[in-house]
Amino acid sequence: MIPDGIELRKVSPLLQCSVIPQMAQPTDLVLREVDSAADEIVDFAAELIRIPTVNPPGEFYADCAQAIGARLQDFDFDVEYLAATSRPEHTKAYPRINVLGRRLGRVARPLLHLNGHFDVVPPGGGWTVDPFKGVVRDGRLYGRGSADMKAGLAAAIYAVEAVRRAGVGLQGTVEVSGTVDEESGGLAGVAWLAERGRLNATLTDFVIIPEPFGVDRICLGHRGVYWFDVVTYGRTAHGSMPFLGESAIVSMSRVLDAIRDELAPALLGRVTAMPVVPEGARRPTININGVSGGQADTSQPTPCVADRCTATFDRRFLLEENIKDVRKEMISLLERVAADEPGLKYDLSDRLIVEPVQTSKNSPLVTELQAAVGEVSGRSAQLVASPGTYDHKHVARLARVKQCVAYGPGNLEIAHQPDEWCAIDDLVQTTKVIALTIVRLIG
Numbered sequence: 001m002i003p004d005g006i007e008l009r010k011v012s013p014l015l016q017c018s019v020i021p022q023m024a025q026p027t028d029l030v031l032r033e034v035d036s037a038a039d040e041i042v043d044f045a046a047e048l049i050r051i052p053t054v055n056p057p058g059e060f061y062a063d064c065a066q067a068i069g070a071r072l073q074d075f076d077f078d079v080e081y082l083a084a085t086s087r088p089e090h091t092k093a094y095p096r097i098n099v100l101g102r103r104l105g106r107v108a109r110p111l112l113h114l115n116g117h118f119d120v121v122p123p124g125g126g127w128t129v130d131p132f133k134g135v136v137r138d139g140r141l142y143g144r145g146s147a148d149m150k151a152g153l154a155a156a157i158y159a160v161e162a163v164r165r166a167g168v169g170l171q172g173t174v175e176v177s178g179t180v181d182e183e184s185g186g187l188a189g190v191a192w193l194a195e196r197g198r199l200n201a202t203l204t205d206f207v208i209i210p211e212p213f214g215v216d217r218i219c220l221g222h223r224g225v226y227w228f229d230v231v232t233y234g235r236t237a238h239g240s241m242p243f244l245g246e247s248a249i250v251s252m253s254r255v256l257d258a259i260r261d262e263l264a265p266a267l268l269g270r271v272t273a274m275p276v277v278p279e280g281a282r283r284p285t286i287n288i289n290g291v292s293g294g295q296a297d298t299s300q301p302t303p304c305v306a307d308r309c310t311a312t313f314d315r316r317f318l319l320e321e322n323i324k325d326v327r328k329e330m331i332s333l334l335e336r337v338a339a340d341e342p343g344l345k346y347d348l349s350d351r352l353i354v355e356p357v358q359t360s361k362n363s364p365l366v367t368e369l370q371a372a373v374g375e376v377s378g379r380s381a382q383l384v385a386s387p388g389t390y391d392h393k394h395v396a397r398l399a400r401v402k403q404c405v406a407y408g409p410g411n412l413e414i415a416h417q418p419d420e421w422c423a424i425d426d427l428v429q430t431t432k433v434i435a436l437t438i439v440r441l442i443g
């Protein structure tokens with residue numbers, strides 16, 4: 001039956017008997033290009049692994065920025081090298097060089113920025129393969145930084161390239177940046193780009209950071225961080241007559257007991273609505289990062305009563321908590337301990353505060369990524385949040401870009417471990433998802 005108002009067109013006799021070829025959709029062409037580039041993507045990730053960009057101290061950054069920049073240039077990006085000259089960690093021996101590639105669309109906006117850090121943590125012991133060789137074995141790419149996150153950088157670059165190879169023109173603009181120092185806070189990397197206005201809400205609409213969450217997990221944000229030091233003070237005396245002094249270490253042990261007996265159970269009673277994985281991290285946590293005590297003017301043990309003890313704490317807080325209350329809670333615990341322990345003197349000083357961040361699950365970035373994951377993997381994407389922070393904090397706080405997620409190949413649990421690896425299948429699949437998302441968001 002032909003619905004009303006639809007006119008039958010005359011079909012030429014020639015067309016009548018031939019098979020009309022089905023026009024391939026642009027997205028099919030893009031997916032096909034990713035498949036044919038699979039070996040190239042793995043080779044490029046392996047090439048990056050072979051540059052041992054170990055942080056600390058930040059080795060071979062210039063070489064790695066150059067390797068990424070050269071590939072971006074080959075792929076028709078305008079490339080800039082941006083040295084974080086104003087940062088104290090940018091030195092002659094260890095220059096902090098970031099690389100930024102831009103491919104202008106028909107218009108400047110919307111702009112999608114793909115960012116990956118290229119520094120890696122030191123390899124440590126326990127490896128059964130060379131951590132800097134880029135070994136491919138049994139469908140896996142091995143090496144320090146394979147998952148975290150040189151495979152992610154390769155996925156980002158080849159996702160954009162697959163769109164170009166498929167001949168799909170983009171309306172909006174796409175950028176890819178390779179940045180330094182994420183593993184040590186990112187101040188000379190993403191934070192520096194944001195402070196210099198290179199990554200900013202006035203230019204940038206969407207940011208994807210291909211950190212290793214795997215093909216069907218999209219990370220919306222992370223918990224907050226409060227790092228602080230507590231120092232307790234005592235009165236020194238001869239170690240053979242400790243009753244004549246007051247031990248700062250004994251005082252600190254009172255503080256540690258109170259944290260275990262009072263604060264830790266209170267934290268267990270709070271649960272965030274954020275989808276943090278693993279589930280144990282849906283509650284606030286406190287870790288004692290380190291304790292050192294003794295005589296204030298020496299790091300050597302002496303036959304004396306300790307007059308100083310310092311402990312560094314790492315309190316992770318929830319989106320539903322407030323840093324002011326988190327701090328206040330700690331101070332009132334210290335006050336309670338001091339009230340029970342006449343003569344106990346302490347200081348509390350902040351080291352680092354990172355606010356929790358979360359991108360709305362209803363934002364176009366998340367919904368398009370979710371749809372692309374479904375199309376490529378056939379599974380529905382799991383929305384997660386990270387227990388620890390990553391460069392999203394700078395994108396949110398300094399660049400003020402509201403739509404930012406982490407999505408990339410590899411498995412977070414094996415990052416920073418010996419024999420770190422990324423499944424090649426995961427690398428190809430995430431490249432496809434990112435490529436589809438590019439087409440849908442800015443095509």
Ligand SMILES: [Zn+2]
Pocket residue numbers: 117148149182211390
């Ligand atoms: Zn990382």
